[in-house]
């Protein structure tokens with residue numbers, strides 16, 4: 001249904017005929033970690049996330065998976081090569 005609370009006019013799965021069914025009866029504003037994210041949007045009541053109704057929950061266990069302003073932790077994978085096995089592999093190939 002179409003939201004009639006903080007994101008008025010937007011389609012929302014939490015909106016029902018009885019009003020917003022989300023925890024607390026409306027979306028929650030962004031949290032400090034969201035600053036700089038492209039998914040933030042200003043509505044009449046403040047700044048909210050376009051994607052999630054509760055931004056604090058998205059940061060509760062680490063980085064928000066949809067954040068556009070922080071780099072994803074990329075763990076470099078370096079493969080260790082055992083010189084002895086590499087030597088055997090090389091000799092088998094001949």
Ligand code: SF4
Pocket residue numbers: 030031033034037038039040048049050051052054055056058064065066067068
């Ligand atoms: S996508 Fe994540 S970081 Fe960006 S505004 Fe929404 S909750 Fe905050």
